[in-house]
Amino acid sequence: MEEMDTDHSTYPDDGRLKTELDEKIFVNRSLTLEDIKCYGFDMDYTLAIYKSPEYESMGFELIRDRMVSIGYPHEILRYTYDPSFPTRGLVVDTTYGNLLKVDSNGNILVCSHGFSFLKGLTIQPGAEKQSWRSFFDLIVVDTRKPLFFGEGTVLRQVDTHTGKLRIGTYVGDLQNGTVYSGGSSDIVTDLLNVKGKDILYVGDHIFGDILKSKKRQGWKTFLVVPELTKELCVWEDKKNLFDELKHLDIFLAELYKHLDSGSRDCPDISTIQKRMRALTQKMDTAYGQMGSLLRSGARQTLFASQLMRYADLYSSTCSNLLHYPFNYLFLAPPVLMPHEVGAQSLDLAASQLSSNNNHTIRN
Numbered sequence: 177m178e179e180m181d182t183d184h185s186t187y188p189d190d191g192r193l194k195t196e197l198d199e200k201i202f203v204n205r206s207l208t209l210e211d212i213k214c215y216g217f218d219m220d221y222t223l224a225i226y227k228s229p230e231y232e233s234m235g236f237e238l239i240r241d242r243m244v245s246i247g248y249p250h251e252i253l254r255y256t257y258d259p260s261f262p263t264r265g266l267v268v269d270t271t272y273g274n275l276l277k278v279d280s281n282g283n284i285l286v287c288s289h290g291f292s293f294l295k296g297l298t299i300q301p302g303a304e305k306q307s308w309r310s311f312f313d314l315i316v317v318d319t320r321k322p323l324f325f326g327e328g329t330v331l332r333q334v335d336t337h338t339g340k341l342r343i344g345t346y347v348g349d350l351q352n353g354t355v356y357s358g359g360s361s362d363i364v365t366d367l368l369n370v371k372g373k374d375i376l377y378v379g380d381h382i383f384g385d386i387l388k389s390k391k392r393q394g395w396k397t398f399l400v401v402p403e404l405t406k407e408l409c410v411w412e413d414k415k416n417l418f419d420e421l422k423h424l425d426i427f428l429a430e431l432y433k434h435l436d437s438g439s440r441d442c443p444d445i446s447t448i449q450k451r452m453r454a455l456t457q458k459m460d461t462a463y464g465q466m467g468s469l470l471r472s473g474a475r476q477t478l479f480a481s482q483l484m485r486y487a488d489l490y491s492s493t494c495s496n497l498l499h500y501p502f503n504y505l506f507l508a509p510p511v512l513m514p515h516e517v518g519a520q521s522l523d524l525a526a527s528q529l530s531s532n533n534n535h536t537i538r539n
Contacts, residue, residue, distance in 0.1 A: 197408045199499045201491040203506045204484050207396055210503040213370050214313075218379035222400050222494055229259035260464040261291070264403065265382070265479025277466055280481030285472040286460070293465070309336075314350060314367060318357045321381075325388040328360020361393050378494045382482050390486045399487035400494055403469050410462050417459050421474050424452050 217223050236257040244250055267276040274294070277286040287294040309315055320329060333342040334355040341357055350367040365372065372394035379385025380400040389395040401407075411418075431443040456473030463469075470480040483490060489506060 197412075198405055198492060199496050201398075201489050201496050201500065201506065203489055203508045205488045206506060206508045207376075207488050208503070208505045209376075209500065210505075211374070212376045212396065213374040214368050214376070215497075216364075216375055216377040216395070217494060218377075218381070218385050218400075221380040221402065222378055222385075225402075225493065228402070229257065232259065233257040258465075261466065263464065263466040263469050265469055265477055265482075266466070267478070275466075277472065278478050279472070279475045280478055282478075283475075285475065285477065286466055288466070309353065309355070313352060314364065315355045316357070316359055316364065317355060319359065321384040322388040324359070325361045325392045328363065329358035331359035331363050332357045361389065361395075365393075376489075378497075382479065382486070387482065387486045397487050397489070398494065398497075399483055399490040400492070401469070401483070401490055402492055404490070404492040407463070407469060410468070414459055414462050417455050418474070421452060421455050421459075424448055424455075425474060 220226075233256075240252055240255065244253060263277070265277070267278055268274075269276055273289060275288045276284055278284055317334065323329065331346045332344070333346050334340075334357050335342060336355055346356060365375070368375075373396065375393075376396040376398055377385065377389045378398040378400060379389075380402070382399065386397045386399050390397050428445060428448060431445065452473065460467030460472055468477070470477055470483075476484075
């Protein structure tokens with residue numbers, strides 16, 4: 177047998193791997209772009225990509241100063257925006273004023289009260305400037321999502337010179353270059369003469385953009401998750417911690433595997449649990465004070481479960497669609513149910529046993 181070539185120059189370097197991950201679109205449900213007739217886009221944080229964290233910091237300061245001007249204590253003026261503290265997908269405990277990070281079953285993963293954690297688009301210079309409206313067949317503003325995906329509001333035309341709304345409800349065919357205000361998803365599909373399954377809607381809000389368009393209209397959905405770039409970097413760097421967690425889970429399962437109703441001795445798993453908590457904390461702190469947007473240790477967050485349930489595709493930016501042809505077939509990875517995983521493990525064990533027996537006979 178020839179010796180395997182281990183020349184590392186044939187492999188992509190870390191920088192190229194990072195670029196490939198940044199440009200990748202991830203798939204929860206298979207989808208072929210050839211069947212898509214219309215692409216819809218949200219504006220804020222989807223088409224309009226703001227400078228972060230400068231934009232969020234400015235918003236924080238404006239809200240903070242406004243709060244003081246209407247009577248809140250002046251002491252809050254000493255607070256500055258910390259981009260490592262907040263993360264999307266948190267739940268606000270309105271009764272006790274806590275910030276909660278929960279899993280898909282509602283179990284609390286991280287809890288903070290205040291700052292105390294409780295235990296338990298760009299234009300290149302010189303390029304010809306083209307109106308952004310020329311890239312779209314239909315533009316609708318002031319949609320008041322998620323109302324837009326339900327009963328909606330009155331559809332009216334916008335005077336693009338003055339910004340004022342024209343009197344009366346708009347009726348008639350779609351006029352290219354016209355900007356509309358209000359309306360509903362039903363009106364939009366009628367104007368475009370398409371059905372829900374013909375639309376791929378791209379947005380950054382899991383509830384207002386993705387969940388409502390999927391549940392109420394059956395649109396194909398693409399969630400923009402800007403945080404994914406950092407999530408991927410940390411995941412690649414700390415994946416060994418998750419692998420150890422996974423091995424400890426398997427080890428725990430083996431300890432209990434052969435126990436039955438007649439078993440009296442209970443395995444001592446305190447050391448294993450302590451190590452699992454330490455690994456989880458180490459992983460979480462690598463992402464920020466609130467940990468990962470998508471998981472805490474081996475458990476997925478509520479945001480992650482909603483992403484997987486309602487977003488057909490997701491990526492760090494909508495511009496990653498440019499890296500794929502318009503007839504591309506996005507294939508979702510196969511997902512096994514727990515009973516199928518168990519059956520697969522038995523088949524693998526039987527195969528290994530058969531291989532070992534054959535090896536023994538030959539010898």
